[in-house]
Amino acid sequence: MPDAPTPAGLLDRLHALLGPRGLLTDPGDIAPHLSDWRALYQGRALAVARPADTAEVATVVKLAQETGTPITVQGGNTSMVGGAVPDESGRHLVLSLARLNRIRDCDPVDMTMTAEAGVVLKTAQNAAQDAGCLFPLSLGAEGTATIGGVLSTNAGGNTTVRYGNARELMLGLEVVLPDGQVWNGLRRLRKDNTGYALRHLFVGAEGTLGIVTAAVLRMFPRPRDTALALCAVADEDAALGLFRRFRDRDESAVRAFEYMSGTGVDFCVQHIEGIGPPLSDRADHYVLVDLASPRPDAGLRDMAEGVLGEAMEEGIVLDAVLAESEAQAQKLWRIREEHPEAQKREGASVKNDVSVPVSKVPEMIRRCSAALVELIPGSRPVPFGHIGDGNIHMNLEQPPGMDPAAFLARSHDIMDCVNAIVRDLDGSFSAEHGIGRLKTDMMEEWRGGAELDAMKRIKAALDPAGLMNPGKVLP
Numbered sequence: 001m002p003d004a005p006t007p008a009g010l011l012d013r014l015h016a017l018l019g020p021r022g023l024l025t026d027p028g029d030i031a032p033h034l035s036d037w038r039a040l041y042q043g044r045a046l047a048v049a050r051p052a053d054t055a056e057v058a059t060v061v062k063l064a065q066e067t068g069t070p071i072t073v074q075g076g077n078t079s080m081v082g083g084a085v086p087d088e089s090g091r092h093l094v095l096s097l098a099r100l101n102r103i104r105d106c107d108p109v110d111m112t113m114t115a116e117a118g119v120v121l122k123t124a125q126n127a128a129q130d131a132g133c134l135f136p137l138s139l140g141a142e143g144t145a146t147i148g149g150v151l152s153t154n155a156g157g158n159t160t161v162r163y164g165n166a167r168e169l170m171l172g173l174e175v176v177l178p179d180g181q182v183w184n185g186l187r188r189l190r191k192d193n194t195g196y197a198l199r200h201l202f203v204g205a206e207g208t209l210g211i212v213t214a215a216v217l218r219m220f221p222r223p224r225d226t227a228l229a230l231c232a233v234a235d236e237d238a239a240l241g242l243f244r245r246f247r248d249r250d251e252s253a254v255r256a257f258e259y260m261s262g263t264g265v266d267f268c269v270q271h272i273e274g275i276g277p278p279l280s281d282r283a284d285h286y287v288l289v290d291l292a293s294p295r296p297d298a299g300l301r302d303m304a305e306g307v308l309g310e311a312m313e314e315g316i317v318l319d320a321v322l323a324e325s326e327a328q329a330q331k332l333w334r335i336r337e338e339h340p341e342a343q344k345r346e347g348a349s350v351k352n353d354v355s356v357p358v359s360k361v362p363e364m365i366r367r368c369s370a371a372l373v374e375l376i377p378g379s380r381p382v383p384f385g386h387i388g389d390g391n392i393h394m395n396l397e398q399p400p401g402m403d404p405a406a407f408l409a410r411s412h413d414i415m416d417c418v419n420a421i422v423r424d425l426d427g428s429f430s431a432e433h434g435i436g437r438l439k440t441d442m443m444e445e446w447r448g449g450a451e452l453d454a455m456k457r458i459k460a461a462l463d464p465a466g467l468m469n470p471g472k473v474l475p
């Protein structure tokens, strides 16, 4: 494709504004910003702007408006759905928020932290810990994903069951609007009913309505008692049954409750160094139970032993290991966290980030697994994830020996197959990874009518020229 013409003077003006650290134009320097880690998309761009603060972001946005330049916003570039890569036109300016990486304030009395968009999630977690508190959002990419990205996608992760999604962890936002105005909504109030809850509009909008530059985040008391168990369970119903037992005993203590299939655990054992079989016998179904309480005397280990003992007597739990130390707990968590990497090493796979009401998870896993194997004989379903909140990654691994490209050519059939069942069970085709580029063509079918119409009108009102992350979210 020939190079797209650069609007006259744009790069010179950006260079004058941002300096050499703030503007990347060398093809080698911009290459990492043009594709996603899954290599689903390979885009092109005029340059990568790296503003250092909110005022610079606003000036870049104004310049883009003036010259009609589309902007692709980027945080840690860990999207699963191509949400942060520019298209192939070469007309986009990538706007990276990596240099907005200050924690402006961390207050253990208000239990809030004000963090800029480019702060890495892990850094925010550590800052909360240093203040004697907890910032609970936790996900596999937390060492790279940024606050701006997790809010813009309303990320969920492992602790949604206890603390909610990113949206529930946010009290206020600072946003650069598409016309370059800065909206300072960094209020750290628990009660603030003053008209439309504008801040919620930008959470999950994936940068299509404006650019989140900073946020007030909620912190929580840090855990002082924890317990972690990895259990082999009889089947999907047993996994859900065990969740209910723990939830009924002490809902506030269930920090995460994750499901893994035997196939996924096998892949981890085969491909990931340092991971061995977690229990003496292989099982078809596992769960990871993570308990935490701010009360030092919560007795979570005893509670876990009690619940697991009863569940074993009833045949729900077949075997279990309770972590003896923090190091062992982390080792057991690794089996869950390495699922995406292990799947990647096993071959080509198609991800289905879906959710259903918690009560329907077992049926969803069973029906999808059967339908997928019928669709592609020899393929291997690898359902895993956040059973406690109803979000399962209903992924499919290619049949051994099949040409990966031939398998991936069936991606849409695979997604359609899962989505039809998920729809029948009142679920969603996109639980926590967002729409990005991958799922825009599903929006009409799933959200068409009044809902999508309202979304389009909001988009047109805030971004009439359509320059903010075009090609994402809306069809």
Ligand code: 2HG
Pocket (backbone or CB within 6 Å): 140, 157, 337, 339, 340, 351, 352, 385, 393, 395
């Ligand atoms: C996780 O839960 C992530 O580990 C990734 O959401 C899921 O790889 C996936 O499908």
Ligand code: ZN
Pocket (backbone or CB within 6 Å): 157, 385, 386, 393, 432
């Ligand atoms: Zn997940």
